[in-house]
Amino acid sequence: MFKKIRGLFSSDLSIDLGTANTLIYLRDSEIVLDEPSVVAIRQQGNQKTVAAVGTDAKRMLGRTPGNITAIRPLKDGVIADFHVTEKMLQYFISKVHNNSFLRPSPRVLICVPCKSTQVERRAIKESALGAGAREVYLIEEPMAAAIGAGLPVDEATGSMVVDIGGGTTEIAVISLSGIVYSESVRVGGDRFDEAIVTYVRRNYGSLIGEATAERIKQEIGTAYPAPEVLEIDVRGRNLAEGIPRMFTLNSNEILEALQEPLQSIVQAVKGALEQCPPELAADVAEHGIVLTGGGALLRNLDRLLTEETGLPVIVAEDPLTCVARGGGKALEILDKQGFELLSRD
Amino acid sequence: MTDHDLLGDSLSGFENHKLIAARESLGISAGALQRDLKLTSAVFSAIEAGDLDQLGQPVFARGYIRNYCNRVGLDPETFVEQYNAAIGQRPVKRRSAIKSAGSATAGTVMKLNPRRASSLLTLLFRLVIIAALLAGLAFGASQINWPTLGLSGLFGGSEPEEQQSSQALPPLAGESEGLSIPIKTMTQESNEDAVVEAPKAIELPKPAETPDLESKTAAVPVKTEQPKPAEKSEPNEPLTASPVNTSGSDGVTIKFSDVSWLNIKDATGEALFNGLSKKGQDLTIKGKAPFSIVIGRANAVSSVTFDGSTVDLEPHTRKNVARLTLSR
Numbered sequence: 001m002f003k004k005i006r007g008l009f010s011s012d013l014s015i016d017l018g019t020a021n022t023l024i025y026l027r028d029s030e031i032v033l034d035e036p037s038v039v040a041i042r043q044q045g046n047q048k049t050v051a052a053v054g055t056d057a058k059r060m061l062g063r064t065p066g067n068i069t070a071i072r073p074l075k076d077g078v079i080a081d082f083h084v085t086e087k088m089l090q091y092f093i094s095k096v097h098n099n100s101f102l103r104p105s106p107r108v109l110i111c112v113p114c115k116s117t118q119v120e121r122r123a124i125k126e127s128a129l130g131a132g133a134r135e136v137y138l139i140e141e142p143m144a145a146a147i148g149a150g151l152p153v154d155e156a157t158g159s160m161v162v163d164i165g166g167g168t169t170e171i172a173v174i175s176l177s178g179i180v181y182s183e184s185v186r187v188g189g190d191r192f193d194e195a196i197v198t199y200v201r202r203n204y205g206s207l208i209g210e211a212t213a214e215r216i217k218q219e220i221g222t223a224y225p226a227p228e229v230l231e232i233d234v235r236g237r238n239l240a241e242g243i244p245r246m247f248t249l250n251s252n253e254i255l256e257a258l259q260e261p262l263q264s265i266v267q268a269v270k271g272a273l274e275q276c277p278p279e280l281a282a283d284v285a286e287h288g289i290v291l292t293g294g295g296a297l298l299r300n301l302d303r304l305l306t307e308e309t310g311l312p313v314i315v316a317e318d319p320l321t322c323v324a325r326g327g328g329k330a331l332e333i334l335d336k337q338g339f340e341l342l343s344r345d
Numbered sequence: 346m347t348d349h350d351l352l353g354d355s356l357s358g359f360e361n362h363k364l365i366a367a368r369e370s371l372g373i374s375a376g377a378l379q380r381d382l383k384l385t386s387a388v389f390s391a392i393e394a395g396d397l398d399q400l401g402q403p404v405f406a407r408g409y410i411r412n413y414c415n416r417v418g419l420d421p422e423t424f425v426e427q428y429n430a431a432i433g434q435r436p437v438k439r440r441s442a443i444k445s446a447g448s449a450t451a452g453t454v455m456k457l458n459p460r461r462a463s464s465l466l467t468l469l470f471r472l473v474i475i476a477a478l479l480a481g482l483a484f485g486a487s488q489i490n491w492p493t494l495g496l497s498g499l500f501g502g503s504e505p506e507e508q509q510s511s512q513a514l515p516p517l518a519g520e521s522e523g524l525s526i527p528i529k530t531m532t533q534e535s536n537e538d539a540v541v542e543a544p545k546a547i548e549l550p551k552p553a554e555t556p557d558l559e560s561k562t563a564a565v566p567v568k569t570e571q572p573k574p575a576e577k578s579e580p581n582e583p584l585t586a587s588p589v590n591t592s593g594s595d596g597v598t599i600k601f602s603d604v605s606w607l608n609i610k611d612a613t614g615e616a617l618f619n620g621l622s623k624k625g626q627d628l629t630i631k632g633k634a635p636f637s638i639v640i641g642r643a644n645a646v647s648s649v650t651f652d653g654s655t656v657d658l659e660p661h662t663r664k665n666v667a668r669l670t671l672s673r
Contacts, residue, residue, distance in 0.1 A: 150404035286385065287405050302412070312383045314408020 012107045013096065014327030015089070016144075017124065019074045020166025020189055020294065022054075022088070023321055024096050025328035031321050032096045037166075039084045040070045053091040062209045076186045077113040077141075077168040078120040082127055089131035108133040109327045109334075113168050114140040115184035139330055141165070141323055142172030142182055145292040148326025149316035153177055158280030159287065162269060162305075163323065164295025166190050169265050171272045173280055181275050185268045189295050191261040192217050199257030204247050206236035217298070220251040223262055224300035224307070251299075262301075266308045273309065288312030292322035359427045361395035367417035382412050397431050595634040597671060598650040601626050606641030635672030643667040 012027035017037070024033040035054030038061060042051040051068055052060060060070045073084040097104035108128050112121050121138055128136045145163040146153050153159060154177045163170040166189045172182040196213040200206055208216075212234060220230040230251040238245040269289070273281060288311055291302055296319040305313040316322050368378055379389040391399035392413055400406035407425050414421035597609065601622040609618045611632035618630055622645075630636075640646055640658070643665050649656040651671045661669035 150402070152402055287401065288383075288408065290404065290408070306383055310383055312409065312412070314405060314412060316404065317407065 011097070012109075012331050013093065014109045014111075014144075014324050014331055015092075015128070016111050016141075016321075016324040016327065017074065017085075017089070018165050018323075019072070019077055019168070021320075022092060023324035024092060025321070025324040026096065027328055027331050029328075031324060033092055034321070035092065037074050037088065038070055038072050039088050040064065040068055041084065042068050050087050050091070053088055061211060075167060077165060077184075078116050079123045079127060082123055085124075086127045086130040089128055089133075093131055093133070105132055105134040107135045107137070107331070109137045109139055109331050111141045111144045111323050111327050112138050113184050114142055114170055114172060114179065114182040137331075137334065139327055140170075140172075140179060140182070142170040143174065143179060144323045144326035144330060145170070145316075146172070146174050146290070146326065147329050148322035148324070149290050149292050149319075151290060157287075158276070158283035160272065160276075160284040160289045162265075162289055162291050162293075162296075164188055164265065164291065164293040164298075164301075165323075166294065169268060169293075169295065171268055173272060173276050173284065175280055175283075180277065180280055181272055183268055183272050183275075185264055187261045187264040187268075188293075189214075189217075191264075192221070192258055192295070192298070195257050195261055196221075196254060199253065200234070200236060200249070201239070203253075204236070205239050206245060206247065207239055208234060208236040212236070216249060216254060217258075220249065221254045221258065222251045222299040223255070223258065224304040225255065226251065226300055258298075262304065265295075266305065269305060269309060273311075285311055288314055290314055290316050292316045292319045294320045359395045359397060359431050360424070361393055363419065364413060364417065364424070365393055367419050371417060373417070378413070378416060381416060382409070384409060397428060403428075403432060595636070595652065595673070596629055596631045597636055597638070598627065598629045598648075599640075600647045600649075601628070601645055602647040603642070603645035605643075605645035608639040610637040612636075635670050637670050638667070640667040 011029075014025040014027070016023040016025075020037060022033070022035055022037045023031055026032045036058035038054065038057040039050060040052040040057040040060045042049050044067065051057070057070055060068065062070075064070050071081060071084050073079065073081040073088060079085045093104055093106065093108075097106070110124055110128055112124055116124075125136045125138065142161050142163050143153070146159060146161040149161065151159040151161060151174065153174050156176055158180070159174045161170075161172055161174065163172075167186065169185050169187050170182065171184070173180045193210050193213040196216055197208055197210065200208050200213075216232055216234060220232045222230075231248050232250075233246055233248050235244050235246045237243070273284070276284065289305060289309070291305070291313060295301070296315045302313040302315050305311075318325075368375070373381075375389065375393065379386060382389070384392075388400060388409060391397070392409060397406065400409060407428060410424050410428055411421040414424050599607070599622075601624060603624050605622050607618055607620065607622055607628070608616065609630055609632075610616050612635055613633060615632075617632050617636075618628070622628060636651075638649075643658050643662040646658060646667070649658060652673065656669070656671065658667045658669070661667045
């Protein structure tokens with residue numbers, strides 16, 4: 001009963017619980033939280049306490065003393081550490097309700113990878129309930145991404161969405177509010193970072209951290225050869241000398257470094273087109289493929305997919321928030337007419 | 346004569362001539378760019394003619410325009426804004442900083458929006474609910490006879506209103522703790538959560554085992570709540586050993602046909618008896634009138650006698666719980 005009363009003081013939320021970032025969309029409003037999915041845990045004897053969550057914890061990654069561990073509780077789009085995820089969600093939910101004087105108990109819609117197992121979905125649901133949610137609904141990420149991107153999901157026409165997240169890439173063909181075909185590959189922004197770290201170690205004999213690799217990807221990363229070549233100065237620990245050294249990387253080198261994960265995504269998209277029913281494939285060929293997720297911001301990724309598939313590929317507006325926004329819209333649909341894509345399982 | 350001369354500007358304010366001029370300045374033919382963008386000829390012609398209605402869904406149209414602009418070296422956002430203005434749609438606010446999937450640099454937390462139109466009404470509604478709750482709790486606190494809480498639940502009767510209000514009390518106390526400490530030590534989490542959960546909070550731990558009583562009460566639907574006996578009394582103590590004040594001159598005699606909970610106080614407020622009776626027992630209590638009596642299971646009492654006269658419990662019984670005061 002008290003949860004219901006507390007629910008009156010809470011707003012419905014759509015949460016994109018991502019491997020890299022967690023975004024929260026407030027129903028009928030906007031994105032109210034966008035923070036890294038990182039939690040810093042401090043250990044004092046046998047007792048563990050949460051030292052920081054989100055941006056503050058992210059700054060600690062790779063810079064923590066012995067008694068603090070910065071954890072990313074989600075891996076490949078699913079929960080890797082249940083309790084830490086619960087604490088993180090609890091923190092985020094209370095943060096977006098900072099005006100309330102009761103502990104919030106909102107209805108929450110969470111986006112899950114389309115190929116996640118029932119166990120993984122159950123873990124996400126329980127985690128949200130443990131964090132104080134009153135009711136929890138689950139929606140598959142590509143569906144949320146398609147709604148958020150503004151695709152005509154309810155029409156009798158095929159729409160293809162490729163959502164490139166931190167841990168996974170979700171590909172789906174949607175028609176009449178249903179997913180006709182979906183595929184999930186465990187390649188995403190994190191794999192791009194790892195590929196850059198590996199490339200630098202192999203070719204420059206230097207070790208760089210994930211945060212540096214991410215910065216390189218954002219600043220000069222490209223998925224397709226571009227006329228202009230970008231450069232960046234990087235500092236890493238030289239493995240032979242053991243001291244930090246500076247060196248310069250260019251965008252062509254990063255293109256080379258990213259080849260393996262990029263090819264995985266290309267193959268998955270081609271596979272989806274092969275499996276797609278012919279009528280829907282014709283619709284996709286006419287309208288094109290829509291890219292969402294943070295990975296869509298990798299320079300020239302749309303160009304690469306265009307060249308590989310021979311189809312127009314477009315990047316959705318504000319691709320990073322498509323999933324969370326789509327979840328929010330789904331919540332609105334849920335109240336108006338029910339929505340068969342949402343489930344409590 | 347160029348394509349621009351042929352097509353002219355769109356009436357909607359979409360500067361399609363700039364697109365064509367940029368393409369021609371790069372020496373790219375329309376056919377080459379169309380093949381490069383993998384667009385159908387209809388869509389490509391619609392972009393260059395500024396015929397925006399032919400571009401289909403806005404999500405695709407914006408993408409086509411962006412791709413076109415990127416290829417000819419124009420700022421795509423300018424043309425997308427023109428497109429949005431032409432079709433009368435508000436664009437999604439794009440982030441200026443480029444963030445990729447692994448990135449997490451923004452970390453900005455915006456406060457909840459300034460409340461939407463209906464928020465004032467919602468706020469008023471919430472305030473009314475809070476006021477009603479507080480009033481209810483205050484009223485309940487003044488009315489509840491505390492020792493009787495959970496009594497009827499034990500004997501299978503329907504829950505009295507006082508009991509419902511008592512269920513609401515523990516979670517309220519837990520609430521205030523939850524507000525002040527959103528993140529606590531991980532080792533304590535399960536216990537703290539249990540305090541906050543309303544249904545769990547009302548489940549009291551069972552008191553010490555009383556095998557003989559349990560066997561007698563097994564037939565009735567026993568709920569999780571147990572009567573909280575006063576510290577002075579022992580619920581399973583024989584009736585003969587019950588604390589009876591013999592100093593007074595008045596006396597009450599109660600005959601039980603079955604097990605029932607009983608609480609009797611004298612004029613001084615002292616509990617003369619507080620516990621369970623046994624089946625078939627006659628209980629005589631002496632003290633100073635008036636006696637305040639609460640019988641947890643009125644139908645388990647065969648008779649009540651005060652100063653030689655029989656007392657009818659019926660007018661004092663509600664939901665099988667009798668509350669009465671006996672005086673001369």
